[in-house]
Amino acid sequence: MTRANARLAAERAPKPVRDGVGGQGVLVLGTVQLGVPYGVANRVGQPGPAAAEAILAEAARLGVTHLDTARAYGTSERCIGRAAPRGMRVVTKVAPLEPGETDAARAVRESVERSRAELGAHGERLAALLLHRMADAREGAWDVLRDHRDAGIAERIGVSVQNPAELLAALRLPGIGYVQLPFNLLDRRWLDPAVTGALAARPDLVVTVRSVYLQGLLLAGRDVKWPGVPDPDRDALVAAIDALVRDLGRTGRADLCTAFALSHPWVTSIVAGAETAAQVRDTAAATARPPLTDAERGEVLARLPAGPADLVDPSRWRTR
Numbered sequence: 001m002t003r004a005n006a007r008l009a010a011e012r013a014p015k016p017v018r019d020g021v022g023g024q025g026v027l028v029l030g031t032v033q034l035g036v037p038y039g040v041a042n043r044v045g046q047p048g049p050a051a052a053e054a055i056l057a058e059a060a061r062l063g064v065t066h067l068d069t070a071r072a073y074g075t076s077e078r079c080i081g082r083a084a085p086r087g088m089r090v091v092t093k094v095a096p097l098e099p100g101e102t103d104a105a106r107a108v109r110e111s112v113e114r115s116r117a118e119l120g121a122h123g124e125r126l127a128a129l130l131l132h133r134m135a136d137a138r139e140g141a142w143d144v145l146r147d148h149r150d151a152g153i154a155e156r157i158g159v160s161v162q163n164p165a166e167l168l169a170a171l172r173l174p175g176i177g178y179v180q181l182p183f184n185l186l187d188r189r190w191l192d193p194a195v196t197g198a199l200a201a202r203p204d205l206v207v208t209v210r211s212v213y214l215q216g217l218l219l220a221g222r223d224v225k226w227p228g229v230p231d232p233d234r235d236a237l238v239a240a241i242d243a244l245v246r247d248l249g250r251t252g253r254a255d256l257c258t259a260f261a262l263s264h265p266w267v268t269s270i271v272a273g274a275e276t277a278a279q280v281r282d283t284a285a286a287t288a289r290p291p292l293t294d295a296e297r298g299e300v301l302a303r304l305p306a307g308p309a310d311l312v313d314p315s316r317w318r319t320r
């Protein structure tokens with residue numbers, strides 16, 4: 001792409017916010033950062049109560065409608081219950097079942113009760129209720145989620161998955177309406193035609209992608225160690241990302257990361273976390289810009305190699 005074309009691309013009008021089903025905008029605020037000290041690129045630790053409130057208020061001010069949390073995210077649900085502006089909708093996840101749990105249905109019911117108690121008014125009608133682990137979709141647990149949807153406690157039910165095999169299994173669950181999966185510009189696992197075909201066949205589904213910045217690592221670039229990647233390989237990847245930012249007329253790495261994710265027709269929205277209000281502003285500005293065109297996405301795929309499995313799947317990082 002010439003520089004003139006890049007400038008034109010940069011000046012295209014921002015696309016209208018996609019009305020993700022249920023009025024969910026393209027940006028969902030991730031809130032694990034509000035509940036635990038978290039993230040390889042996190043330099044400030046867990047925000048205190050005032051800072052957490054400022055993050056939530058800034059997100060609402062910028063038009064973010066939905067918050068992503070989980071029973072497993074420490075005090076995140078309590079923080080939302082206390083400080084999230086009225087009207088923000090919540091997606092939460094059931095506490096992972098303990099190994100050897102014999103009454104999965106009871107454990108799921110108790111987890112949802114605790115979540116709703118912590119969330120207060122925000123828990124009255126959840127935008128979505130997800131299993132945090134696909135392995136937990138067993139022995140009555142899924143039926144409990146269906147009961148909650150039928151009772152109007154959750155608008156949609158679904159699963160947060162880790163890999164394509166889990167996604168394909170989740171799509172077979174009766175009544176599933178929401179999936180969350182990890183995806184970023186070095187992660188090619190989801191581009192297999194078997195996966196994209198299965199998602200294309202389900203336009204009714206909300207598909208939210210997390211880890212678009214790989215917990216901030218893709219933005220921090222050379223400033224942090226990359227799990228499973230020697231420093232010289234990391235430096236070459238960062239140089240290639242920065243060259244794409246320049247050549248495609250993007251405003252920075254965050255803009256490239258979000259524009260890549262949102263250019264996929266099966267992606268409804270991204271969930272991105274922040275430990276400062278400034279980071280919320282960065283991501284909101286990035287997601288307000290147009291996604292990559294098909295040709296631009298092709299360029300990213302051609303110029304960036306697939307990241308190793310140990311890098312693109314944070315659940316495999318030894319630092320966690």
Ligand SMILES: NC(=O)c1ccc[n+]([C@@H]2O[C@H](COP(=O)([O-])OP(=O)(O)OC[C@H]3O[C@@H](n4cnc5c(N)ncnc54)[C@H](OP(=O)(O)O)[C@@H]3O)[C@@H](O)[C@H]2O)c1
Nearest residue numbers: 030039041210211212213214215216271272273274279282
């Ligand atoms: N300008 C900037 O520098 C700037 C701007 C915006 C963001 N950021 C950085 O980017 C980060 C967000 O990155 P992101 O959006 O790619 O990631 P993210 O969405 O915040 O997190 C990705 C996922 O990691 C998982 N996770 C949960 N608990 C965890 C734990 N204790 N340790 C590690 N992972 C855990 C969660 O998924 P599961 O529940 O499925 O495990 C979470 O949804 C921010 O925290 C910030 O540091 C920087």
